[in-house]
Amino acid sequence: MAHAIRFHETGGPEVLKWEEVPVGEPGPGQIRVRNSAVGLNYIDTYHRSGLYKVPLPSGIGLEGAGTVTAVGPDVAGIKVGDRVGYGSGPLGAYSTERLTAADRCIVLPDGLSDETAAAIMLKGMTARYLLRRTYRVGAGETILVHAAAGGVGLIMCQWAKHLGATVIGTVGSDEKAALAKAHGCDHPIVYTRENFTARVKEITGGKGVPVVYDSVGKDTFMGSLDCLQPLGTMVTFGNASGPVTGLDTGVLAAKGSLFLTRPTLMTYTAKRSDLEETAKDLFDVVLRGAVRIEIAQRYALKDAAQAHRDLESRKTTGSTLLMP
């Protein structure tokens, strides 16, 4: 019998339960995957807490990798025994074995381990669409990335550096500053004690940056707008400190005709061709060594609640795996 982490009510980490689950045979368009590693993501905490609504009871988790154990009707390009990775749903990655949508899975190339895939399918594809599509970062530009020592953050710093950008990054401690610096962040700012807006102005000689990637949300949003050049792009893509609400759009005019976007990976990979192109680009930078993946924490899958506690109390860095 397979096992999975499920929740029947929203709330704190304690609502996550380790349960025996029947998996069954894949239906049309589905495959069955035996997971070898599962990725932990901040969005999992939003599903669990109810910030992002899902029908209950529910499985949880969007990112993982493993081996295909059965293939349903109407599936092309994937066979039993293939290694696959996935990072854009449907929910249910926190499981030993599961059914999932074949068209959301990517067959993994040789040389990319299941563990690395489980650490990057969601976080790395996010870094890719943010840096290459939401705002196309160019060589010689200076950009600001919040939570630079986190899962998405460490990948973004290295990738932006690889593109020739200068990276300013915010972090919660001196240890995280050192880690970010070792992963391409030229100017780490410890925003728990320094005013990051003033520091960004100082580092850029008063000019500000053309783009801010802000996944912290409520606590940094207004300060981030003040880091932008006129016509700059504010990318608010997460809520680690709480969601941004009640924006008066006149503020965007007053601060220099700013652009504001609230993107999600789901939109940017909704088309199969976009999913494939995003994954291909990601695998390429990882396999060439331009982006190194730090799996800084591993937990037994059944201890997912503890992993959530650590993620939400800012104890983790880089990518975290849950091991089935």
Ligand SMILES: NC(=O)c1ccc[n+]([C@@H]2O[C@H](COP(=O)([O-])OP(=O)(O)OC[C@H]3O[C@@H](n4cnc5c(N)ncnc54)[C@H](OP(=O)(O)O)[C@@H]3O)[C@@H](O)[C@H]2O)c1
């Ligand atoms: N829109 C999308 O497509 C998309 C896709 C993937 C991820 N995301 C978002 O990107 C962010 C990063 O995701 P991740 O999984 O890689 O997580 P993570 O960055 O590893 O963890 C979140 C980090 O946010 C920082 N943070 C600042 N204020 C916080 C607070 N009040 N409580 C908790 N953490 C706080 C902490 O770093 P410091 O201690 O250094 O401040 C913490 O380590 C999340 O907001 C997530 O929702 C969005």
